[in-house]
Amino acid sequence: MSVLNPSLSVDCVIFGLDTQEQALKILVYERDIFPDDNSGNKNLKFPGSLVADDESLDESADRVLKELTGLKNICLKQFRAFGDPARIKYDEEREWSERHYGVKIDRVVTIAYYALIRIDEHNPDQKLIKDKLRWINIDDTDNLAFDHSYILAKSREALQQDFIFQNVMAFELLPKKFTLQQLQSMYELILGSKFDKRNFRKKIGKAEYIVPLGEKQNGVAHKPAMLFRFDHKKFERSKEGIRNFFI
Amino acid sequence: MSVLNPSLSVDCVIFGLDTQEQALKILVYERDIFPDDNSGNKNLKFPGSLVADDESLDESADRVLKELTGLKNICLKQFRAFGDPARIKYDEEREWSERHYGVKIDRVVTIAYYALIRIDEHNPDQKLIKDKLRWINIDDTDNLAFDHSYILAKSREALQQDFIFQNVMAFELLPKKFTLQQLQSMYELILGSKFDKRNFRKKIGKAEYIVPLGEKQNGVAHKPAMLFRFDHKKFERSKEGIRNFFI
């Protein structure tokens, strides 16, 4: 594989919903170039690499994600390019990049993608996990490598907008059968705010793409919840009629 | 100026509101590589150029726009990168690019920006206009150069989303003093749909950042309209409270 040029990369912000802990996490790759970085997260970066000369940006993102994490068939969404000349902050980072890629690196413009996945279903490659990859809580991400904290902030904005506009398949985040509580929790984690349970359920009741299964949870130490499934076709149809709020 | 690399460019989609004609237009640059292109628009492209090695992407877009059109102090918004290996469609285009930039071109990834301006205020440089630059109606843009028709389609989507989310200063499009009819027309042109006049005005009445001036139009052959102005500070403040629609 020959790289398109040494100045263009893709980076992947993978959001994972941890249904157990009810937390939103991101997948980071651990470098070891700052051995004594106890406080910050300077060693943590998003999976990313240089773009090859025969692939589109989308293809590049898919490939890089697969190579670095084992994750495939993930719906990655490009959301922004980052090209500040000073986005490589430390000399150690530049040196690490040059060693890592085996090319001279001056400046790298990166095209950033994000994806939403369910941690317990799409698990990254186990041997990679042990080695270099980690899920970390999204609120626990100060001072990541390069400008990756900034990239994370922008990816969250994009995610929230896309989520509201239904441009994003957030339902990948839930198990096939889910409860309304899990659904609400997902909304709250993505949008970063809390909703009233009854009002939330009233709204969901109108969304014909969330269909009750007539089954119940079992084995839980409380009243068992109804289970629902998500109807992709109806969801796609429902996307049409959204241009009603302005100003 | 040395280029960062010959594979990375910026392109600027400049939307201009023509208050007279009440039309939304885009600014295109005319090449002459297809002398007999009578039907299509293969010779028309957005202003764009290669990124220099010492500038950020945003700086590059500002510079390129200024060099090619004379426009400056325009608020450009990055919305997407385009990197399909086949986005240069014709050999003639590749040859033109190589002649034009004086470098070998294989493939160019471009970072696309858009801006909204008022045609009668920010006029592009007159001598450039006569030569190479033209405003064309936005519905009149089939088959532009490279993948620029696709870029245009994506820029409109981004514009509409940003407009609804108030991430964009659409009020740059109007004269300092404007009528509600002009305002409504702007909304309709950007969002591509029509609104009821009375309901529109009711909504506007609640937007405290659109303030009546107590003046009227004059010289018009009908009942003169009230004039309004736009209050930037109040607008910025009003942006905070938008996270109320979900699902």
Added chain:
DNA sequence: TTTTGTTAGTGTTATTTTAACACTTACTTA
């Protein structure tokens, strides 16, 4: 000076949506 043409401006109503709020039910485990 009157008429004509043109756009500005305005209010009501029925329907839908929102937001706030608290108790009972059904299950497991102790």
Added chain:
DNA sequence: TAAGTAAGTGTTAAAATAACACTAACAAAA
């Protein structure tokens, strides 16, 4: 059988939406 836990449910007041048609004020033409 009691205690603990999350599920599930309805009302109401306030606000937002959507549909709808006539009069007012000006310039230009007759």
